[in-house]
Amino acid sequence: MSETHSPTGPFSSLRLDERLRDTRLFLSQALRTFHATGSIVPSSGALAHAMAEYVRQRPEPDRPLRILEAGAGTGAISRGIAAAMRPGDTADLVESNPEFAAYVEGLLETDPVMSRVSDSTRVHAKLVNDMGTDRSYDVIVSGLPFANFGVDAVREILDYYFEVLEPGGTLSFYGYLYTKEVKAVIARREDYLRQARTSWLVQDRIDRYGIGSEKVFANIPPAWVHHLRKPEKNA
Numbered sequence: 001m002s003e004t005h006s007p008t009g010p011f012s013s014l015r016l017d018e019r020l021r022d023t024r025l026f027l028s029q030a031l032r033t034f035h036a037t038g039s040i041v042p043s044s045g046a047l048a049h050a051m052a053e054y055v056r057q058r059p060e061p062d063r064p065l066r067i068l069e070a071g072a073g074t075g076a077i078s079r080g081i082a083a084a085m086r087p088g089d090t091a092d093l094v095e096s097n098p099e100f101a102a103y104v105e106g107l108l109e110t111d112p113v114m115s116r117v118s119d120s121t122r123v124h125a126k127l128v129n130d131m132g133t134d135r136s137y138d139v140i141v142s143g144l145p146f147a148n149f150g151v152d153a154v155r156e157i158l159d160y161y162f163e164v165l166e167p168g169g170t171l172s173f174y175g176y177l178y179t180k181e182v183k184a185v186i187a188r189r190e191d192y193l194r195q196a197r198t199s200w201l202v203q204d205r206i207d208r209y210g211i212g213s214e215k216v217f218a219n220i221p222p223a224w225v226h227h228l229r230k231p232e233k234n235a
């Protein structure tokens with residue numbers, strides 16, 4: 001499955017000054033720690049909409065969802081998730097950068113889309129795999145920049161997601177288009193090889209568990225969104 005999204009969704013309702021405030025904070029943190037941040041601007045409304053696909057699309061419409069977002073940043077994708085949440089759903093928003101985590105905590109009070117779900121949403125200022133395994137989720141939405149990480153770190157994170165995901169639950173994540181091609185030209189050899197190993201691992205998981213991928217051109221840079229499903233116990 002492959003489709004292109006237009007820039008719609010909760011982000012498009014942000015005022016210009018709110019959008020600039022998000023972008024300024026994001027850029028300042030990206031300059032400080034690009035390895036963990038992985039981008040220089042927050043995701044677009046179109047990418048947030050695509051990433052929240054399985055919060056909208058529910059196998060059992062009356063059963064509330066337990067949602068985990070990893071790498072909330074300045075809340076661009078959290079807004080897409082919040083817009084799709086229904087009464088009874090709960091969400092854990094995890095963010096390792098304390099400045100971003102505090103910012104998203106503030107959005108739960110001030111942002112019109114996020115404040116709708118403030119009673120059922122918690123922000124955790126920590127690494128996602130420090131959340132522990134005494135919990136489980138129906139939907140995981142990951143904004144972590146896998147392309148910046150080593151293969152062992154990505155394996156650990158993907159294994160964690162599949163451990164806390166309920167059978168039949170979904171994992172959605174994105175990567176930027178053409179990263180490998182750009183790195184082939186500009187990156188040092190060891191960085192290119194590190195990223196190639198990481199992308200082989202990610203592709204292997206997509207091949208095994210993928211249920212759909214879509215290109216989102218209305219994002220800087222354009223992105224590939226991948227949706228994976230954990231097999232049912234007896235599958």
Ligand SMILES: C[S@@+](CC[C@H](N)C(=O)[O-])C[C@H]1O[C@@H](n2cnc3c(N)ncnc32)[C@H](O)[C@@H]1O
Nearest residue numbers: 038042043071072073076095096097127128143
């Ligand atoms: C590419 S940014 C995405 C931010 C936001 N979701 C968006 O789309 O605009 C990745 C975010 O993940 C956070 N991060 C990186 N590694 C993490 C980890 N292991 N656990 C939790 N957050 C992490 C970074 O601090 C950064 O805010």
